Amino acid sequence: MSRYVGAAEPHRFGFLLGTLFLVLLAIPLAEEVPAAELGVTAAFWGVLFAGVLAIARDHWLRSLALATALAKLLADVARELVPSAPAVVPVLASLLGAACLALVCTVLLRHILTRSEVSVDVLLGGVAVYLLLGVFFSYLFAVVELLAPGSLRAGGEPLATLNDAAAGLVYYSFVTLTTLGYGDVVPVSSVARMLAAVEAVVGQLYIAVFIAGMVGLHIAGRRG
Numbered sequence: 001m002s003r004y005v006g007a008a009e010p011h012r013f014g015f016l017l018g019t020l021f022l023v024l025l026a027i028p029l030a031e032e033v034p035a036a037e038l039g040v041t042a043a044f045w046g047v048l049f050a051g052v053l054a055i056a057r058d059h060w061l062r063s064l065a066l067a068t069a070l071a072k073l074l075a076d077v078a079r080e081l082v083p084s085a086p087a088v089v090p091v092l093a094s095l096l097g098a099a100c101l102a103l104v105c106t107v108l109l110r111h112i113l114t115r116s117e118v119s120v121d122v123l124l125g126g127v128a129v130y131l132l133l134g135v136f137f138s139y140l141f142a143v144v145e146l147l148a149p150g151s152l153r154a155g156g157e158p159l160a161t162l163n164d165a166a167a168g169l170v171y172y173s174f175v176t177l178t179t180l181g182y183g184d185v186v187p188v189s190s191v192a193r194m195l196a197a198v199e200a201v202v203g204q205l206y207i208a209v210f211i212a213g214m215v216g217l218h219i220a221g222r223r224g
Contacts, residue, residue: 013124051104072096098139138173151189177203
């Protein structure tokens with residue numbers, strides 16, 4: 001059994017995948033129903049805490065990820081309830097979200113790469129990591145946009161000025177991760193362009209390495 005994640009408990013990955021898909025489903029709803037924005041925020045929190053639950057067996061990293069997720073929750077609450085909150089608070093909230101997901105992805109990857117056979121939890125964990133990468137980079141793009149408004153533009157307008165900025169960031173992140181590149185949201189600043197290039201490379205390398213690993217485990221299992 002894995003030291004990092006319960007190898008016999010794929011429901012943890014299922015719960016994490018469920019929250020990730022909830023985010024993807026909730027964002028279009030928030031664009032149509034402004035009152036649903038709180039639900040989108042709650043869905044993002046759900047992803048963080050579902051990620052913490054998925055790595056519950058690794059107590060030290062779980063505690064660190066949980067502390068990071070709680071700090072992000074407090075920063076989000078301060079941003080929403082305190083109009084006079086410093087401008088650094090949203091930046092801090094995005095950085096904390098990215099840090100939490102980085103910890104979760106690290107532990108899940110260690111779990112996947114140390115498996116000796118293809119199993120349900122390995123497959124679910126692999127899909128979860130890929131989707132987590134999309135959310136992770138959306139947090140990084142949020143930091144770039146907050147520090148330098150106009151780094152990303154949609155229809156010629158700075159993304160930060162649009163009502164659906166959060167939705168645009170997640171959408172752009174996944175379009176970049178999968179290298180679809182529709183061009184409706186474009187990076188303008190050098191930092192945003194470099195971050196987009198890094199995400200595209202990471203997305204393609206992850207798919208190649210993950211599929212190769214699964215094929216290798218399957219062949220080794222059949223030979224065994």
